[in-house]
């Protein structure tokens with residue numbers, strides 16, 4: 179369970195980029211964050227795994243507050259958080275299998291990591307994960323020769339190699355065509371439902387949020403202005419999330 183309480187962030191110490199952001203994502207749940215450009219969606223995701231330092235609040239993964247961990251503890255905690263990026267973040271000259279294996283680097287000593295020393299059991303698991311995302315036949319193909327949708331599925335398999343409790347996705351479908359979009363979103367949904375992972379996705383596509391989310395979080399100017407089911411995401415609610423001056427009281431903020 180991910181619980182975010184009263185998260186706050188200012189990059190320059192003056193303008194508030196996140197103000198009092200609170201929400202939860204349960205295991206087996208897909209939560210989607212929507213909101214206009216510059217609203218703070220990426221800032222939230224980067225705060226959650228502490229890639230940037232926020233200013234205040236709590237980030238509880240189960241009962242552990244990630245904000246209170248020292249470096250070594252945070253490194254271990256990050257192994258439980260898979261990241262999926264818009265631009266895939268793969269090492270293009272390496273094969274799909276090698277990229278997936280990189281998912282377990284966080285659990286290795288520096289030396290084993292440096293020399294890419296993987297156990298046979300890890301190689302087998304990486305192969306099985308590639309099969310799970312429908313890429314068993316592409317395991318030994320260089321990532322540079324894969325399509326965007328295939329690359330994103332390699333990214334998902336790499337995240338699964340970490341055995342994550344939480345997967346954070348920053349605009350995972352922004353570079354994909356409609357067919358690959360559906361494949362990737364269906365895969366993320368299946369992982370949540372079948373593997374009990376909490377999945378949190380930043381999106382720009384409201385229709386995709388309506389279709390695939392269990393729970394939608396609307397952000398405007400660094401503040402949660404909507405937190406409810408897709409059924410409650412009416413056109414009026416969407417207009418409020420994307421308006422220049424949001425009125426939080428008008429639509430359901432149940433957090």
Ligand SMILES: Nc1ncnc2c1ncn2[C@@H]1O[C@H](COP(=O)(O)OP(=O)(O)OP(=O)(O)O)[C@@H](O)[C@H]1O
Pocket residue numbers: 189190195213214215216217218219220221222
């Ligand atoms: N490294 C940074 N330094 C200073 N300001 C930043 C930095 N990163 C983001 N910001 C500012 O914080 C605010 C939120 O940015 P963020 O990237 O989180 O928004 P977003 O909702 O993800 O936008 P988009 O949908 O365009 O990706 C914006 O005003 C942005 O200019």
